[in-house]
Amino acid sequence: MAKNQKAFPVQPFKDKDFALRFFKLMTRTRALEEKLIKMSKSSDGFFWIGGPGEEAFQVALGLQVDKGEGIEHDMLHLHYRSNGCVLSMGEPSINFIRQMRSVETDPYSGGRNFAAHVSKKEWNVVPITSTIETQFSVAPGTARAQWRAHKEGKKAGISIVLGGDAGTAEGDFATCLIWSSRPNEELPLLMIVTNNQFGISTPASTQHGEKNIADRGKAFGIKTGLADGNNPEKIWSALRDALEYVRESRKPYLLEVSVSRLNGHSSSSGANRVDGEEDCLETFQKKLEKLGWITAAEADKLHEEAVAEMNEGHEQARKENYPSADSIFDHVFAPKKTE
Amino acid sequence: MAKNQKAFPVQPFKDKDFALRFFKLMTRTRALEEKLIKMSKSSDGFFWIGGPGEEAFQVALGLQVDKGEGIEHDMLHLHYRSNGCVLSMGEPSINFIRQMRSVETDPYSGGRNFAAHVSKKEWNVVPITSTIETQFSVAPGTARAQWRAHKEGKKAGISIVLGGDAGTAEGDFATCLIWSSRPNEELPLLMIVTNNQFGISTPASTQHGEKNIADRGKAFGIKTGLADGNNPEKIWSALRDALEYVRESRKPYLLEVSVSRLNGHSSSSGANRVDGEEDCLETFQKKLEKLGWITAAEADKLHEEAVAEMNEGHEQARKENYPSADSIFDHVFAPKKTE
């Protein structure tokens, strides 16, 4: 068992405190997305994209990551539905709001990038890029650094790379399979595909001949798994097992996670709540209610608190400045260390 | 059984005439490559690349192709070891020599492209490109045209795309798997990987985690096969079966063919004969001798005739002009039909 798993109960979802902590993080993630959607609808930000429907998965991932700076810790190649992951790692919600409003205090991009394009050096969150799937070509590089460090007897985390189902059609996904499974140099890399059955408007069923995307790992001898991303308990243990496998074997693992897409693709498609998708937050709340660990009123209260948190963040962000015109010239080139 | 199979005996290699015809084509292919290598060594041409060691496979392919212009016939996306295929389709050997010498009579490129970069509109041989594996991104397009024609009840050939083992690491190979297996729009496309265990100097065993490259088709529900490219009989029937499958089911097939690389990668690595690789021409000759269908002397004579053919072609090509300087401006843009 990896070190940071020790922080959690052996059967976390049999533990009320843990379950409620998890639920609260899901609630805050949802409230954050709702705030960001609202901002985009009131033109307080230009474009929204995010992860409503992926809370169970993103929180389970964020909590189990070995967080820190440098290759001793996990390196994260996330994508644009990962606010919940980063929030669960401990990120203040206001920072996402700052990026949405593109104020100069946006710590991820200084007002330059779209919402949900997190980048955080302290925690090894490499810049989330808009270009679908390129992170799968980059991740073998960080994993190789960790492979080498481990081989040299140094402490080394693993790399985790994340993308959607449609994106696996890009060559980068194949690149990742190939580069992570080179004989004798297999890489400690957890590849995760969040399958929400859509790429924008295009149903996966019309474009994917694979029964499971994860099957594509098999030809390379990569261990694969499928998991239900709407069930906190199942996705938690699927991630725990996958992470443990990669940490201990130092080999790649390909995990396909089924998730919901509750508000459509992005603000371009309206960002309204859609029908017919399971809501993991609702399901989980019902379960907790049934267990007697929470009442509907208490859950509402948690949500209200989360909404208040987001409103507060928004209020603060509104007082902050937009970046100045001449800031465009900042950070084109990094200075030499000695300079 | 497809129409053009009817041209062959049911068990072709039990038929002496056929076997000798096959052997002669292999011999001519080899003699052609030997001529081209010699030319490159005597600076009568700048760069050689070709297919010594792939004769059995290339001849088997060339003979079984449905040859002609337009999508009613097979469309061929070959690569730079396919001289034997094109020669077996009936191409005069002198044309390869012309391209090697880069004279203006080079029908494939007018003296512009390297040797073995065939292009022949009349027979649907699309331009062979130096860029490894891009043909696998292009082939779904020709196959789609044929898929549509067939669906509309028109006569339609299939597409055949060919590349090496190392090249399958490019994203284009995955593209081809994905685009040819889209649900309900599966394409009549035969994908062939010639596995010679090397990409230039790099052994496949150091870069490929796959046990068989062909296994990569399985996740997509693509039918796959392995074949011994050094054995004319086996590769003939493997190709026959694969072609038949694609022609009749109108679905993709991925065939991996093991082949030898008898003269190394190209003239860059010397183009000398290497040790330790099976020579399909030798093996086949021995077999024919054993059957009593040919004597060593007769085989030598065939080889001498082939050498004479190549010398004659070379003599002719030497008399031909290099392209003129201002020909560089020809064929930048195609004229409109009406012009």
Added chain:
Amino acid sequence: MANLAQAVRLALHYGETHLGVTDIFGEDVGPPLEGVFTCTQGLKKTWNSPLDERGIIGTAMGLALAGQKPVAEIQFCDYIFNTIDLLKLAGNSYWSSNGQWNMPMVVMTPHGAGIHGSLYHSHSFDAWATRLAGWKIVIPSNARDAYGLMLSAIEEPNPVLYLIPKALLRAKGEELIPGEPENDADLRKMIDAPVMGSEARKTWQAQWPAVEYAPIPIGKAKIVREGSDAAVITYSRHVHMAREVANELAAEGKGEIRVIDLRSLHPYDWECISQAVKDTGGKVLFVNEDTEVTNFAEHLLRRTIEEHFYELRSRPRACLAKHLPGVGLSPTLEEATVPQKSDIKRELEAMLDERF
């Protein structure tokens, strides 16, 4: 008057019904969405592709080789950069095969900034594209040209890149497309699909007006405003900015500015540019929104110098985007990065003031 997105749609309709277009495809090009910018609504030959730009360009090439007539879309030109090798191959197929295999394909892709698109919905591709020998390149600035250039693109036996100014997609034309109804509302009713996901959308079919064969030739610029005190040579959304500035300057009595809409970037209308250089004594301003190091305007400027140096009585200029890794989201950032009206005006004023 059709807007630019409708014009593209009408042209594709004409193409698939009269000019042999066989495939209109790309990410989200077919139903249910039919184009992230509505450009492919109601058409018959559309289909959705996998999320794979290399597959899109490659498949278009294959279709072209097979004698089909594909129109492929790259959803945003920001995402075309993993296909440059394939675009190069498409551009060299006819040449490398010594005139055997031409590539009759159209690639259309939204282009440019102006919609608060941040790093990856603000890219320009014009400078890059002009480096692709073997391609023809067009970029309309209005609905009528969008219609006519698409018809010409479809009729070309060569690969044509059709850049769509993103910021102008909702901009109405000033000139009727031959055959389009006089009334906007009528056109909308006929060819704009009901909102995605609605009941109406499920059974909706476009009612196509009988638009006519009215191509705009590739390679011909258009003078959108006359004048000889100076000239702006531009394309895409900067045509409109330049015209507004020119009108302001005229109103202010500062001079009459010729505004040239290049429309085709390759081949480009050198005659028209050359005449402007002569007529203005070299007071020409090249404007586009691609980054300024190794920009197509610099090519035009070089040719201006090469052919007209001793006729120049004033310094020709360029007004281009800053050489930066991206266009930032916050409006101040975008405005400081890509040319605005104020930048064009500043340059023109300086130019008009310049002593002969």
Added chain:
Amino acid sequence: MANLAQAVRLALHYGETHLGVTDIFGEDVGPPLEGVFTCTQGLKKTWNSPLDERGIIGTAMGLALAGQKPVAEIQFCDYIFNTIDLLKLAGNSYWSSNGQWNMPMVVMTPHGAGIHGSLYHSHSFDAWATRLAGWKIVIPSNARDAYGLMLSAIEEPNPVLYLIPKALLRAKGEELIPGEPENDADLRKMIDAPVMGSEARKTWQAQWPAVEYAPIPIGKAKIVREGSDAAVITYSRHVHMAREVANELAAEGKGEIRVIDLRSLHPYDWECISQAVKDTGGKVLFVNEDTEVTNFAEHLLRRTIEEHFYELRSRPRACLAKHLPGVGLSPTLEEATVPQKSDIKRELEAMLDERF
């Protein structure tokens, strides 16, 4: 005197032993071949990659993000065109993350024509590369600079593209690399691997001379020949052609030509160029072998116009490759396509003749 390939090798040796280079990789970069042009023979940190340029650039980016110092090779720049999106990302990572994530990586790749390389071993990448904001770009013309620029590239905290003039790889330097043995044969014996496949190769190890820390700063041009009647501003193999032409013209009494080797394309040494424009009254000739539409020389020419127009007493010029889909194999074709000595001479003579 080391040749250019040996100089790259020596620099990489210095890099892996003194400057923290962690990975030198690409197709056929490691044993047994150690570089299709011998550039990576005898090194410790080399390894062979899959045949996948996107994986090569992506992995280099990942290594850089992880604090490593990779030197990745693209076997020929002709094969870099499927990675432009990744190169753009590498160039915008520091900027888009507001100064958090820099990308300390080097990409080296053979460049240019001159070896009868036909369509896909003759590409240039300089014009394309200069459009990649966020990258530094160097291109040595001789062994000493190749050594020093590689050291600087390795020390950079930013992505650096290191273009290797293919045609000069066997060209011996004129200046000793600090620490290299005086005698060529000694150097060869020490660092040139025995022929591939031989017994000797199997156990061979390089004997590295104690080369010294001797970087050449990025951004500084070099005047390789003095003169003020005209100036050639160029780089790569055209430095040598220009110098030969300049010597011929001097011998013919036609004038003294300054020859500037730019060495860095981004940032470029504007001061040096600007001085040449002033000193020659605008008789400057920009030469490179990339295609002539939207070429980096056109940017330099634009800036020349922008900053020196009223000092020009003569027309500045460019001598570039034809805008064609490729370079043909037959020597007549290649010679007609990319600038030759005769082209440079013709332009210079015309320039010298031009009346002030």
